[in-house]
Amino acid sequence: MYYHDKRLQYPVRVETPDPLFARQLQQAIGGVEGEIRVCLQYFFQAWGARGPHTKYRDMLLHTATEEIGHIEMLATAVAMNLETAPLTLQESAAEANPVVNAVMGGERPRHVVEGMLQRHLLSTGLAAMPTNADGVPFDCSHVYASGNLAADMYANVTAEATGRTLAVRLYxxxxxxxxxxxxxxxxxxxxMHQQQWLAAIEELGGAAALPIPNSFDQAMERQDFSYVFLGTDVTGAPPPEGRYTAGPSMDGKGQFSVLQNTPLGEVPVLGPAREGSGAQAEQIGKPAGR
Amino acid sequence: MYYHDKRLQYPVRVETPDPLFARQLQQAIGGVEGEIRVCLQYFFQAWGARGPHTKYRDMLLHTATEEIGHIEMLATAVAMNLETAPLTLQESAAEANPVVNAVMGGERPRHVVEGMLQRHLLSTGLAAMPTNADGVPFDCSHVYASGNLAADMYANVTAEATGRTLAVRLYxxxxxxxxxxxxxxxxxxxxMHQQQWLAAIEELGGAAALPIPNSFDQAMERQDFSYVFLGTDVTGAPPPEGRYTAGPSMDGKGQFSVLQNTPLGEVPVLGPAREGSGAQAEQIGKPAGR
Amino acid sequence: MYYHDKRLQYPVRVETPDPLFARQLQQAIGGVEGEIRVCLQYFFQAWGARGPHTKYRDMLLHTATEEIGHIEMLATAVAMNLETAPLTLQESAAEANPVVNAVMGGERPRHVVEGMLQRHLLSTGLAAMPTNADGVPFDCSHVYASGNLAADMYANVTAEATGRTLAVRLYxxxxxxxxxxxxxxxxxxxxMHQQQWLAAIEELGGAAALPIPNSFDQAMERQDFSYVFLGTDVTGAPPPEGRYTAGPSMDGKGQFSVLQNTPLGEVPVLGPAREGSGAQAEQIGKPAGR
Amino acid sequence: MYYHDKRLQYPVRVETPDPLFARQLQQAIGGVEGEIRVCLQYFFQAWGARGPHTKYRDMLLHTATEEIGHIEMLATAVAMNLETAPLTLQESAAEANPVVNAVMGGERPRHVVEGMLQRHLLSTGLAAMPTNADGVPFDCSHVYASGNLAADMYANVTAEATGRTLAVRLYxxxxxxxxxxxxxxxxxxxxMHQQQWLAAIEELGGAAALPIPNSFDQAMERQDFSYVFLGTDVTGAPPPEGRYTAGPSMDGKGQFSVLQNTPLGEVPVLGPAREGSGAQAEQIGKPAGR
Amino acid sequence: MYYHDKRLQYPVRVETPDPLFARQLQQAIGGVEGEIRVCLQYFFQAWGARGPHTKYRDMLLHTATEEIGHIEMLATAVAMNLETAPLTLQESAAEANPVVNAVMGGERPRHVVEGMLQRHLLSTGLAAMPTNADGVPFDCSHVYASGNLAADMYANVTAEATGRTLAVRLYxxxxxxxxxxxxxxxxxxxxMHQQQWLAAIEELGGAAALPIPNSFDQAMERQDFSYVFLGTDVTGAPPPEGRYTAGPSMDGKGQFSVLQNTPLGEVPVLGPAREGSGAQAEQIGKPAGR
Amino acid sequence: MYYHDKRLQYPVRVETPDPLFARQLQQAIGGVEGEIRVCLQYFFQAWGARGPHTKYRDMLLHTATEEIGHIEMLATAVAMNLETAPLTLQESAAEANPVVNAVMGGERPRHVVEGMLQRHLLSTGLAAMPTNADGVPFDCSHVYASGNLAADMYANVTAEATGRTLAVRLYxxxxxxxxxxxxxxxxxxxxMHQQQWLAAIEELGGAAALPIPNSFDQAMERQDFSYVFLGTDVTGAPPPEGRYTAGPSMDGKGQFSVLQNTPLGEVPVLGPAREGSGAQAEQIGKPAGR
Incomplete structure (x- = not known):
């Protein structure tokens, strides 16, 4: 269970409120690279953690809980950036409003509104909402918790890599x-969080523990295709050389090679449409209208 | 641009059609771990690739193109598994249908329908659709193409790690x-695809190239928090020891340490609700109804 | 504006309630082939109708209004089919309930629940909801109202063609x-509705009025590609002959022909990643970490 | 910011794991009546709270934080109910597995799988996910935080009323x-939470503080329609008498009455389609193909 | 079933078309606070109404039918506000178009387009669509019809409270x-609609009929927690005093009190990952790759 | 299976990059009228094609494969139009950047950003993404593949009619x-693609093959309503005369006529709410709280 402290994890100050920056910050709240996602992702991974490694469950709870505080900081920042947003499209009324006139160094209020998320004006009373910077609500299909610890750690690295890229862009x-x-x-x-999940991957064996999941006997896969780069260039040109075209595989269990992709299967033949299946009569092979 | 061959990349055969397995295969088509996702993800990464490394654009095109063929194989497999699915809930009619009676070793047709995606019966004429195994359509917010090559490679590892986990579960x-x-x-x-993206990460510098993005001057981040595990256990108990709690960081640029999280910020104070913002009068500090 | 009559457009009777059929009927309410879609589609087409042909606006209002009554009939049918649905997973409790025991000829209650939309039990109190048969809510991106009358009429034919196919499958x-x-x-x-939209297309000129939109001067399109079937078979094999491979085009403005697709463009070259864009340093061509 | 305690707010025990009940519990996690919704709703209301009443911000933080613990309890319960779920559709393999044979008193494994969310098997490794009981992911458009304190309190009553109804159905x-x-x-x-939000409404003035928002001067609305029930029965029959058809209005500011709805507006006339707008030529009033 | 009148419920006039206001009006059509939502919500509540109180079914039909006319008015208003919207980004072409030059008092056409929903230009031919003001389509998961009459009435109050707040902001x-x-x-x-649903709640017993649902025997809930405000402030500070911290509960069935939240449960322990479940070997406790 | 050629199907050149036009082009990538939709639609129709007419499967594969190349062209065009997009909201920094100053003839950078999809800046590194022009991700529920060949051909005409309307608007x-x-x-x-699908419809019998599906015996439908236009104008006024109000039906199987819609059904009566269904006690007809 959980506790709160009314203070923020880190100070949030805004000298010059900017509704357009409020919009951009939304990506870090409700975007797929954002904080709601990592918060819920780490929580669901923790709550479903199975196996002897309860240490990862514990670790995940620490960091998931930290992330709630990040959503809070960003939501506060959005609300602060919206404080002087124009509420009207009427130029005259806006001109009469000294607060609005101070927005963004003399910008016409109408222009400020044009760049805003309209729901910041219409739906929230000038506060944050769980959407991305273009107004699309966060949907929880982005919460990766696969039940495979290593896959989840890579998902977490990805989340923090795209997350830091976003934070840098916002900066x-x-x-x-x-x-x-x-x-x-x-x-x-x-x-730190990028480092943390990569450190966990190292603990779990790193490259030697691949492929994920490592609980499947590789003798059951078609191993003649397990370390082969299949080229699809219509001219047969192979890909430019890379670490993945020759030499030992990353897991040390094979040798990379390159092969032009060719069909091993045949043209597929499905059965005809069945009587009563709602197809056209021609697909069933019966007279129409019967 | 693109070409097709009518034959499949690999043979698809079904001896005993099973509508419930058709449903499960849908996860590999339209699930977030599935083939539509990786296909579009690699394409969009290729089409937006910037920088001198055109080799990665080329490589991505090879593999993205291969993935179309995987969707095709799975869609064919779904259609084949649906060939004998019951079309009616009427027991008597179903009993009279020898095709249906052959379904799954004498299973009552009604039970077979209960376990199916209803849209396999009602919307597709017994064929695949771009949804997951619980009927939710794939939505393209899951296509990760961040413009940062390293972040994208980790996203691809994740996609193939969860993808292989899914394929193993289906197996x-x-x-x-x-x-x-x-x-x-x-x-x-x-x-192979797990290996391939990890090989690309190694080429790009591996752990030494972290953090992602590496084009941001770390002097501009609050480096006193860059390698610190922040604990949030209310008792102050640190996390169990791990590779991420002490010792050199993965990127070799810092030392891991552990600190109990404490508020560095204050209780946030937002401005009052503004006149005309649709708040309650009390929030604005004015009499009601004026 | 609108009026209602408490009676249904057509009688809805259920002798043997069947929760699985209630689930299937949901596709006709909230599926993409369903009645909410056509109802809203015809309304939005009517409300946005521009041009001298106010007759189509009028016609659309008639039919849109009829469709509300179809949603009502189906919603009533769903509620009636759910009347005896089991409310519990406990076999013993269920066995003690004569209503439940009457469900579907002695079916075990637990099995009945397995085939149900769980939200019929948990969210609606045994009534219809605006979702499809697999529980996915209808989303209004499926409301086609393009502002082009002919395009909309074809969209309506499509809606009624897939709609009647669904109705036949349910029958x-x-x-x-x-x-x-x-x-x-x-x-x-x-x-009737299929006929109606096709009749409107005939009134609008039928094939001779193509292509849609017919307000664009075809001299501005690359007419050497306007009636050419482009083949993409990697072997260069053309498609099997059809009405679309040779002979006069449907609009009488060209001749169909077949050509193997070949690249007319070059390998695309995007500019390098820009400083400050959050890419890896390699993509920008600068040292890492600066 | 936030802290966690590894222990649960209330004990979670499962004697007889049941994958179908695991599915039903999902509605309380990721359904619109569920705990993710109230948790995020109360947080976003708190983080955006404006006005002198900081007490509501504080109160909301307490309860939002409690709700995280409810998601945790339910996620734990889902994982526990999935512990013996069959992993295979093969009857023979399943029969050989004593764990699976113990599922639900001899139920055939295949039947158990038919009633499950397939993603519980395929995507989570037998754990909870942020979806509803039919597999639809929670999307954050359901987080109501309007910036109007009274509107939000009613939204919270609604959330807890549908939430308790759901909890009772699950019970x-x-x-x-x-x-x-x-x-x-x-x-x-x-x-308690129903009581709590209703108590806040009473504090804010109760019915006398209506209509919401109370910061809008009612002289600016068409007050002749502010307390009138408009009937739409095509026969002109008024609704059955109720508290809302006659007598003083709830806010004490008007008298309820009933009126048959009639058009006060005219048939709307939109301008013709504009040149270059992509309409059919007929809609623009120009010759086709120019 | 239903009838229409071609005239509008109330006049819709636009003197100075404004594409940005057209965008804002979309929130009242397809936003969660908008008219499609209440229209469908009241219809689905009516169509699923159970119990002796057919009067509520009747009442709901009246108001649901009225709401169709509100969508119609708003859709008409959007189309009228779009009549002079620029169709091109070319400044020169726009300057040559006197209609466009009249837009919004000399605003550059390009700027007007920047503030528009692009789909108003590209997808609708300058007409309304069922999306919110940021372009997100309405999705029907927002249609609350719980099968519990009192819960639904509160949902309706909420819809009209947020709806009126939105209408005031648009005004x-x-x-x-x-x-x-x-x-x-x-x-x-x-x-009126706020009043109407509150009047229905009063008829249903008001606060005395709580908690919702009132058909559940409260002896079966953990009543020691039914009227207790649980505090989660990490310092143990209780919430500021309010109507909900002490005194009789709103339903008259208990006394409010305050208690600091503490864990009553233990650290949850899930079973280990199962063989064949796709976890890492370490989670299963077996050697890798077998 | 599939192959690629690194060159584009047709040249893509941009002389004056325009981030607002990049946004508009997104509609042709990820909008419902766009290329991802037709590409996947034709593929799923091909992969599920049943019946003797394998020629349509073949044809669909040709055109589906061509469409991948169209997505590629448009994605390239988006990236090129974003090349000079401002990365910062800071006027001073932007002014110092000659690339940015060249944007759109002296436009202030801040204004350029206001009209952009924010995710083009924040999520993609200045590249295309699979969303529409207002930032909503494509979702695959728009992939129509009904299993009925004629219905699918009409769906394809619709897709290309709205698609060409969009392309004309972009032009x-x-x-x-x-x-x-x-x-x-x-x-x-x-x-061409409009022509192609209409030619296929002609091959399948054209109007004479209606209604769709033609495999259902029309004797089983209520034929007295099969060719009747039902009017819903409350005054009883019929629709203006049209091809659909009198004369032979399009399929030659009936005569159009007009009839005023009247209820054939009765007021529906649902059973009362059941004990344990979570309704209010009044709906069940039992005392509250038991």
Whole structure:
């Protein structure tokens, strides 16, 4: 179970509220690279963790719990960036509003609204929401918790790699010193979290523990295709040489090679449509309308 | 641009059609671990590839093109497994149908229908569709193409790790020798594809090239938090020791340590609700109804 | 604006309630081939109808309004089919319930529940919901109203063609005489609606009015590709002969021909990744970590 | 920010694992009536709370944090109910597996699988996921945080009313004493949470503070329609009498009355389709193909 | 079944078309606070209404039918606001178009397009669509019809409370007198509908009929937790005092109290991963690769 | 199976990159009228094709394969249009960047960003993604493959009719000569594809083969309603005369007529709510709280 502290994990300050930056920050809340995703992903991995390694369950709970605080920081930052957003499209009314006139150095209010998520105005009362920067709600199909510990650790590296890439892009786009400061912290945490999941992968055996899942007897797979790069260039040209075209495989269990892909199967033949299946009569091979 | 061959990449045979297995195979077509996802993911990564490394664009095109053929094999397998599915809930009619009676060793037709995706009966004429095994359509938010090559390679490892885990589970669930044979091939291809993306990561510098993105000057992040595991256990108990709690970091640029998480920020204070923002009068600090 | 009559457009009777058939009927309510879709599609086409042909706006309103009544009939049918659904998984409790024991000729209650949409039990109190037969909610991206009258009419033919196919499949699956009677009416209405939209297409000029939109000067398209079937078989084998491989085109404005597809473009070259774009340093061509 | 305790808020015990009940429990995790929804809803309301009433922000944080623990309990219960789920469709293999044979008192394994969410087998390694009981992922558009405190409190009452209804249905469906015990606790918490939000509404003025939002001057609305029940029965029959057809309105600001709805507007006339808008030529009033 | 009148329920006039306001109006059509939602919600509640109170079924049909007319008014308003929207990004072409030059007092056409929903230009021919103001299609999971009459009435109050809040925000944002007039009517109808559902709740017993559902014997819930506010502040600080922290509960069946949340359960222990479940070998406790 | 050629099907050139046009092009990639949709639709129709007419399977494979190349062209065009997009909201930094200053003839960078899909900046590194022009990801429920050949052909006509309408709108909006050239090719291909599916419909019997599906004996439908236009105007006014109100039906099997819609059914009566179904006690007809 869980507890809260009303204070934030790290200070959130905004000197010059910017509704467009509020929109961009939404990607870090409800985007697929964002914090709701990692928070729920680490929680569901922890809650479903099976096996003797309860240490990973414990570790996941620590970090999942930290991530709630990151959503909180970002949601606070969005609300602060929206504080002076125009509420009207009427130029005259807006001009009469000194708060709005201060928005973004004299920008016309109408233009500010054009760049906003309209739901920030219409649905939230100038606050954050669990959507991405283009207004698409987060959907939980992005919560990866496969029941395979190694697969999950790679999913977590991916989440933090795309997450830090996003945080860096936001840092570069930002102009407010408070926002840059907040993002410098979040970038650092993403650095650690990348390291953390990679360290767990090393503990689990690293490359030698591949392929994932390692509980399947490789004698049951078609091993003549397990380390072969299949080329599909219509001219038969192989791919440019790479670590994956020759030499020992990463797991040390095979040798990479290259082969042009060719059909091993035949043209598939499905049975005809069945009586009563709603197909056209021609597909069934019967007279129409009977 | 692209070409097709009417033959399949690998033979697809079904001796005993099983509508429930058709349902399970859908996960490998339209599930987040499935083939539509990797196919589109590799294509979009290729089509958006920037930078001098055109070799990765080329490589991605080879493998993306191979994946179309995997969707094709699985779609064929689903259609074959549905060939004898009951079309009616009427026991008597079904009993009179020798095709249906042959389904799954005397199973009552009604029970067979209960375990099916209803849209296999009602929407497709007994064929595959781009949904997962519980009927949820694939949505393309799962196509990861971040513009960061290293992040994308980890996303690809993840896709193939969860993909091979799925293929192994399907292999274990399958009872038809044709299906086991087809899956033994797909498992092998997933083995190779895991290797391939990890090989690309090694080429790109491996752990030494971390953190992702490596084009951001780490001096700009709060480096005192870049290699620190933050604990959130309310008792202050640190996580069990692991590779990530002490010792050199994976990228060789820091030392792991553990710290109990504490608030560095204050209780956030948002501005009051603004006049005209649709809040309750109390939130604005004005009399109601004015 | 709109009015209602509490009576149904056509009688809905269920002699033997069947929760599995209730599930199947959901496809006709909230499936992409279903009635919510056509209802909203015709309404949005009507509400956005532009141009001198107000007759189509009028016609669409008639039929859209009829479709509300079809959703109502189907929703009623779902509720009636759910009336005796088991509420518990406990065999003993269920056995003690004569209502439940009457379900589907002695079927074990637990099996009945296995084939149900669980939300029929858990979310609706045994009533219809706006989802398809596998529980996926209808989403309004399926409402086609393109602003092009001819395109919309074809969209409507499609909706009624897949709709009647679905209604026929439900008729074939049904065992209850009341349900068969209701579906015989809905199938007939789908017959008419197919006819109706095709009649409108004829009025709009039929094939001679193609291509859609006919307000674009064809001199501005690459007309050397306007009536050419492009083959993509890697062997260069053309498609089997058909109406579309030779002879006059359907619109009478060209001659069909067949050509093997070949690249007219070059290998695309994108600019390198830009500084600050979050790519790997290698993609930008700068040292890492700066 | 947040902390965790590894122990559960309330004991979770399962004597007889049941994969079908695991499926039903998913509705309480990822359904619209479920715990992810209330958890995120209360958090986003707290994080966006504006106005002098910081007490509501504080209150919301307490309860949102409690709800994380409810998701955790339910996720644990799902994993426990899946422990003996069959992994194969092969009857013979299943028969040889004593664990599987113990499932649900001799049920054939194949039948057990038919009633399961397939992703419990294929995607999670027998653990919970953030979807509803029919496999649809939770999407965060269901997080209501409107910026209007009173509207949000009613949204919370609704969430807990549908939530307790769901919990009661699960209690009734359950057969395991451990599950009944856990649900008796969750039902009680939903009782409290209904009370809590209604108490907040009373504090905010109750009915006298209506309509929501109360910051809009009612002189600006068409008050002749503010307390009128508009009838749409085509026969002109009014609705059966109710508290809402006559007498003082709930807010004490008007008198209820009943009126038959009639059009106050005219037939709408939109402008013709514009040149270049992609309509048919007839809609634009120009010759085709120009 | 249903009938239509070609005239609108209330006049819709637009003097100065504004594509940005067209975008904002979409929230009232296809947003979660919008009219499609309430329309379908009231219909599905009516069509599934069970029990002796047929009066509520009747009442719901009246209001659901009214709501169709509201969607129609708003869709008409969107089309009218789009009438002069630029169709091109070419400044020169736009400058040559006097209609476009009249848009919004000399605004550059390109800027107008930047603030639009692109699908208004590209997908609809300048008409309304069933999406929200950020382009997300309405999805019917938002249709609440729980089978519990009281829960549904609260859901309806919520819908009309957020709906009126939205209508007020649109009124405040609007600059066109025709639009303000139309919205003054819709705001009034939302006032009535809030009243109507609250009146129904009073009829059903009001607070005394709580908790919802009232058909569950409260002796079966853990009543020691039914009226207790559980605090989760890590410092143990209780929430600020409120109506919900002490005194009689709203339903008169208990006394509110406050308690610090503490774990009553233990650390959960799941069984190990099973052979064949696709986990890593370590999770199963077997050697890798077997 | 499939092969690729690294060259594009048709040249893609961009002289003046325009991030707003990049956004508009997304509709042709991931919109419901776009190329991912037709590509997957034709593939799934081919892979599920049943019946003696293998020629249609073959034809579908040719065209589906061509469509992959169209997605590729458009994705390339999006990336090229994004090449000079601003990465920052900081006016000063942007002004110092000559690349950005060249954007769209002196446009302020901030304005350019306001009109962009934010995910083009934040999620893709300036490349295409599988979403529509308002950022909504493509979801595969739009892949129509009904198992009925004629219904599918109409679905394909619809897809190409809305697709060509979209391509024409993009052509009209475009200002870059390279983009106009690319679109002139895509418009031409849509012309052909409309023709192709209509030619297939003619081969399948055209109007005489209606209604779809033609494998259902029309004697089983309520034929007295099969060719009747049902009017729903509350005044009883019939629709304006049209091809569908009188004369022979399109399929030559009936005569069109017009009839005012009237209820043939009665007011529906559902059974009362059941004990244990979670309804209010009043709905069950029992005392509350028992």
């Amino acid at each position: 570069n786009a930002a102009h407010d010193p408070g926002m840059k400061d907040m993002l410098s912290f979040l970038v650092a945490r993403d650095t | 274990n669930a399958a009872h038809d020798p044709g299906m086991k044979d087809m899956l033994s091939f797909l498992v092998a291809r997933d083995t | 074939n699956a049904a065992h209850d005489p009341g349900m068969k009677d209701m579906l015989s009416f809905l199938v007939a209405r789908d017959t | 009734n469906a359950a057969h395991d004493p451990g599950m009944k015990d856990m649900l008796s606790f969750l039902v009680a918490r939903d009782t | 405040n944002a609007a600059h066109d007198p025709g639009m303000k007039d139309m919205l003054s009517f819709l705001v009034a109808r939302d006032t | 009209n909006a475009a200002h870059d000569p390279g983009m106009k050239d690319m679109l002139s090719f895509l418009v031409a291909r849509d012309t």
